[in-house]
Amino acid sequence: MHEASIVASMMRILEDEAHRHHVERITRVNLSVGLFTAVEPRTLEACFELYAEGTKAEGAELVVTTVPARGRCLDCGHEFPMTSPRCRCPECGGLRLEGTGGRDFCITGIDAR
Template sequence: MHEMALMAGVFDIIRENTEDLPEKNVTRVTLVVGEMTNAVPEALEAAFEVYAKGTPVEGAELVIKNVPLMAKCRGCGWEGKTEKHVFMCPGCSSLGMEVVSGRELYVESLEVDGDGD
């Protein structure tokens, strides 16, 4: 349940990006979460509700974009989706695959009320 700690980080980022804006009302928060992180979407959603309560983020939509785990074989160059973290190359059966994507964990964008300038 480190999702509470992760969400504290998300709210720090929200604050840093909105404190100087006239539009204080955050209506959407978009996160990008790779498959090979230990962040569980349901737990992130629950933590989001807790942190949003009583802030300008309350009631905002939380969008979680999942990124599949993709790996590339150092041996034969095969690249593709890796099921269940089995890092054995489907092409040449060798071990030793590099993670191409799936470790992402970041705030992509925020939607705030009003048109700005």
């Protein structure tokens, strides 16, 4: 998933929300992105700035939080939160890991006035 497509879908949600709540201006957006979306927060912010121009979200602050994915070790079956796409099983040190989740993004909060 690329930053631009995330921002494009995010803008649609923001416009909808702004319309529904009769918001004049969006001042801050909290966004959680899954670990495996592999987005670069700085690229995301730059994209957002571009897309937000001329909308109610123009000049809003974008706060990006990366959320861990769920990892499972294929050797010992241990499950743990993965905080990096490249890590080892904390139980046995195995490298054969399966990651689930972490491919989504979601808006966790909108500040508006």
